[in-house]
Amino acid sequence: MSNTFTLEQMTSFAETFAKNFATNLVSEQAKQALKERNDSVAYKPTSIKPTKVQVKATELFKNIDKKPNEQLVLTVNDWKIKPVGIPTVIEDYYFRAELLQDITNFILTDVDYGFWMIGGHGTGKTSVAEQIAARLGMQCYSETCSERTEFLDLFGYNIPCAGGKMKFVHGGLYLAMQNGGICILNEVDAMSPSELIKLNELLGGKPVYVPQTESWLNPHKNFRLIVTSNTNGTGEDPRYIGTGQLNAAFKDRFMKTYVDYLPQEIEVEYLNGILGKYFDKSNPHYSSVREKQYKALIVMIVKVANALRKAAVSMSGGMTPPSIRATKRWLELTLKGTSTNGMSGTRSAFLKAYAYDLSEHEQNAAIEVCIEHFGSDF
Numbered sequence: 001m002s003n004t005f006t007l008e009q010m011t012s013f014a015e016t017f018a019k020n021f022a023t024n025l026v027s028e029q030a031k032q033a034l035k036e037r038n039d040s041v042a043y044k045p046t047s048i049k050p051t052k053v054q055v056k057a058t059e060l061f062k063n064i065d066k067k068p069n070e071q072l073v074l075t076v077n078d079w080k081i082k083p084v085g086i087p088t089v090i091e092d093y094y095f096r097a098e099l100l101q102d103i104t105n106f107i108l109t110d111v112d113y114g115f116w117m118i119g120g121h122g123t124g125k126t127s128v129a130e131q132i133a134a135r136l137g138m139q140c141y142s143e144t145c146s147e148r149t150e151f152l153d154l155f156g157y158n159i160p161c162a163g164g165k166m167k168f169v170h171g172g173l174y175l176a177m178q179n180g181g182i183c184i185l186n187e188v189d190a191m192s193p194s195e196l197i198k199l200n201e202l203l204g205g206k207p208v209y210v211p212q213t214e215s216w217l218n219p220h221k222n223f224r225l226i227v228t229s230n231t232n233g234t235g236e237d238p239r240y241i242g243t244g245q246l247n248a249a250f251k252d253r254f255m256k257t258y259v260d261y262l263p264q265e266i267e268v269e270y271l272n273g274i275l276g277k278y279f280d281k282s283n284p285h286y287s288s289v290r291e292k293q294y295k296a297l298i299v300m301i302v303k304v305a306n307a308l309r310k311a312a313v314s315m316s317g318g319m320t321p322p323s324i325r326a327t328k329r330w331l332e333l334t335l336k337g338t339s340t341n342g343m344s345g346t347r348s349a350f351l352k353a354y355a356y357d358l359s360e361h362e363q364n365a366a367i368e369v370c371i372e373h374f375g376s377d378f
Helices: 007-039 097-108 125-136 151-155 172-179 193-203 264-276 288-314 324-336 345-353 360-374
Strands: 051-056 073-078 114-119 140-144 156-160 166-170 182-186 208-210 215-217 224-229 254-259
Touching: 073 097, 073 125, 097 114, 097 125, 097 224, 097 254, 114 125, 125 140, 125 182, 125 224, 140 172, 151 172, 151 193, 166 172, 172 182, 172 215, 172 224, 193 224, 264 288, 264 324, 288 324, 288 360, 324 345, 345 360
Parallel strands: 114 224, 114 254, 140 182, 182 224
Antiparallel strands: 051 073, 156 166, 208 215
C-alpha cells in the first residue's frame, strides 16, 4: 500500500526542513566565527605554572630606608619561562618601607577593594608597584588614562590584519583579571567619572561582560587593581590640567595613600648609589678627590630639586616639579659629559634633563634657583 501526501503536508514538510537546515547552518557559521576569533587573539597566556618559593624580604628589597625584619619571608613566583607581563627588576631601585608594607599587604592578602596612590608628578607611584611585582614574580600591566579613555578600552581593542580580518589585542585589565596579576591605571583622575564608575562592581569580585569577546570574565582570585593620580579626585587642584572630580562611590572602593618625594638624605643616598657605578676604585685613573666633588654636586642637585618642588606647589600656573627621574637624569648627563653653547656641563645637563620642559618664565626662575645654590658660575 503506497503512502500518499497531500499538498498541505508536503508544504509543511518543506518548511520544517528549510527551517532546521537554516538553523544548523547559522549554528555552524557561529561556531566557525568563534573559532576564527579565538585563533586571532593576539596574546595567549603560557600554560607553564610558577613554582612557589620562600624568600627573605631582606633579599628581595635591598635598597630601602628601613630594613625589614630578618625573619620576614615572602612567597615568590619562580618561573622557568618568564611571562611578558612581569616587569624587569631594577636592581638599584630604592624602596620606602611604609609604602612597601602597604602594597605587599594589599597584593598578598585577600581584599575586596583597590589601592589608590596619590602624589605629585614623578614621585614613583607607578614604579614602586611595578618593582614590587617584579620581585614577587607577578604579572603587572600599566595603562594610562585620559579624558577619552572608555571603560571597554581597558579590556582591549581590535586591530586590522591581512585578509580583512580583525585581531583582538587584550588590554592590561583583561589580562590581570584573567590570569591573576596587577593592573595599574595611571592618571585615573583624568578619566570620565561616568566611565570609571563601571569598575565598581568589578572590585567586588563580580564577573563583567566583555563585548569584544562576547563572553563573561570572572576576576581571578589574585587580581589586584591599583590606580594612581596627582589629585585625590576632588577637582580642586588647578596645577593639574585635565583632572576632575570623581564619583564618591568609586573613591569609596579604594584604600588610599599619599606618595611624596624621597626625603633629602634618602634621595642623596640613592644618587650616590648611581654615582658608584661610574667610579671603579680598582681603576688606576680613580680619583677620590673627583668622587668627593661629585658627591657634593649630588647634595646640591637634591637641594635645587626640593626648592623647585616647593616653588611648584606655591605656583598656580601648573609648573612641573623635577621628578626623581629628572634628578637621576641630571646627574647621569653631568657624569657622561654634555655641553650647550659654552654653558657649564652642570647647567647644560640641568636644561636637558628637566628645564627645557618649562615655559620661558619658569625656566628663567628655575635657573635663578640654581644660581642661588651653585653660584654665578652655573
